[in-house]
Amino acid sequence: MANIKTFMKAGHPPTLFASFLYFDFCFAVWVLNGAMAPFITKTYGLSKEQAAFMISLPTLAGALMRFPLGVMSQYIGRKNAALVEMSCIMMAMAYGYFRVHSYDGVLAMGVLLGIAGASFGVALALGSGWFPPESKGLAMGIAGAGNSGTAIATFFAPQLAKAYGWQTVYGFAGLMMMLPFFVMLFLAKEPPDREEGHSFLDHIRCLWQPDGWMFNAVYIITFGGFLGLATYLPTFFHDQFGIDQSEAKYYTTFAVLMGSGVRVVGGWLADKLGGIVAVSVVFMGIIGAFLATSAAPSLGITVGLLVCCFAALGLGNGALFQLVPLRWPATAAVAGSMIGEIGALGGAILPNVLAYSKQHSGSYAGGFIAFAGLATLILIALRIVQRFWIGKWIAPGGRALVSTPYGQVPAGYTAGAGMPDPV
Numbered sequence: 001m002a003n004i005k006t007f008m009k010a011g012h013p014p015t016l017f018a019s020f021l022y023f024d025f026c027f028a029v030w031v032l033n034g035a036m037a038p039f040i041t042k043t044y045g046l047s048k049e050q051a052a053f054m055i056s057l058p059t060l061a062g063a064l065m066r067f068p069l070g071v072m073s074q075y076i077g078r079k080n081a082a083l084v085e086m087s088c089i090m091m092a093m094a095y096g097y098f099r100v101h102s103y104d105g106v107l108a109m110g111v112l113l114g115i116a117g118a119s120f121g122v123a124l125a126l127g128s129g130w131f132p133p134e135s136k137g138l139a140m141g142i143a144g145a146g147n148s149g150t151a152i153a154t155f156f157a158p159q160l161a162k163a164y165g166w167q168t169v170y171g172f173a174g175l176m177m178m179l180p181f182f183v184m185l186f187l188a189k190e191p192p193d194r195e196e197g198h199s200f201l202d203h204i205r206c207l208w209q210p211d212g213w214m215f216n217a218v219y220i221i222t223f224g225g226f227l228g229l230a231t232y233l234p235t236f237f238h239d240q241f242g243i244d245q246s247e248a249k250y251y252t253t254f255a256v257l258m259g260s261g262v263r264v265v266g267g268w269l270a271d272k273l274g275g276i277v278a279v280s281v282v283f284m285g286i287i288g289a290f291l292a293t294s295a296a297p298s299l300g301i302t303v304g305l306l307v308c309c310f311a312a313l314g315l316g317n318g319a320l321f322q323l324v325p326l327r328w329p330a331t332a333a334v335a336g337s338m339i340g341e342i343g344a345l346g347g348a349i350l351p352n353v354l355a356y357s358k359q360h361s362g363s364y365a366g367g368f369i370a371f372a373g374l375a376t377l378i379l380i381a382l383r384i385v386q387r388f389w390i391g392k393w394i395a396p397g398g399r400a401l402v403s404t405p406y407g408q409v410p411a412g413y414t415a416g417a418g419m420p421d422p423v
Helices: 004-010 013-030 037-044 048-076 078-099 103-117 120-128 133-164 166-176 178-187 200-208 210-241 245-273 275-294 299-327 332-361 365-388
Strands: none
Touching: 004 133, 013 048, 013 078, 013 103, 013 120, 013 133, 013 166, 013 178, 037 048, 037 103, 037 133, 037 166, 037 210, 048 078, 048 103, 048 120, 048 210, 048 332, 078 103, 078 120, 078 166, 078 178, 120 133, 120 299, 120 332, 133 166, 133 210, 133 245, 133 299, 166 178, 200 332, 210 245, 210 275, 210 299, 210 332, 210 365, 245 275, 245 299, 275 299, 275 365, 299 332, 332 365
């Protein structure tokens, strides 16, 4: 990536690092139940559908909590919102360590794990808030690479669960959250792009703007696919190939790290080529990778194809969020939280679709094919609606239309809402 020094000088690197670390550790906590699913399933003798529901519950809870946290950040600041959230997570981990001793308790803990999943919009908007429009894709990609926390959970949680018991992992996680908490407290600075004096309706206007719902659909595929696969892979490898959970973590961790690392590349490519071009190309890769995985004949080929799936999904995550602050320059945290909230539902859908396919057909192939079909429909819709965006709030291909000093809203934008809806 050319001229990284110029990029760093354009923003505030300590805040970007604090945002990455905050998102990374929150993401690790969010997917703990998925990482420990084989142990929890064995403890309570769960069916495949019970296990899939347990895995997807934190995703659902986190999705529902994202938008409220994003709105709160507009009032108390993104840094303060992050600190409040991490405090709540540490208390939730204490509950998990001391009080969870049944399947119902695990489900209750799944709801509490959702607190960690709410971090998305706040983390990305905080990390990118100091950077100009033409660099926001890369900044958001770096902050968003914190979804590598999934790899931390899938690698360390099974090992700790095997050695000390899976309930103890909640206690370890609570202690580890102190690191990003204090980094955020002492290093991060609230960006200057937050505007005061807007009404509640101004902050939530993205909820009923059509552009936001197109972004939601895209993110159901990219982030939903990433999260759904990451949480379900330990179960998939165990059921499909009879791999022990301690061995499955290596395959899962490798695939997840690939998807997390290339998110930065996706944001950078979107800055250079345009978010629309980047997302369109990536979607073709996602569709092909999922279809190929549905017919993979062996473990080695399956792992290779899943790595390709994660790479394509990670690139898509980074590319899409280059567009968000261009569309909603003054309320990126709220818009990002809304998109993250709806998009994360894809992470809850995919494990259940895969489990349903396996339960009723004896194969996971139908689940992969169904998700590829949904991605195809969304790509077609994106190519149609993006024609109305060119010249309104993006340049051809999805590049930044204008460059402005930090904290200022480009001419032609409505403060707090972005551009008017295309007509």
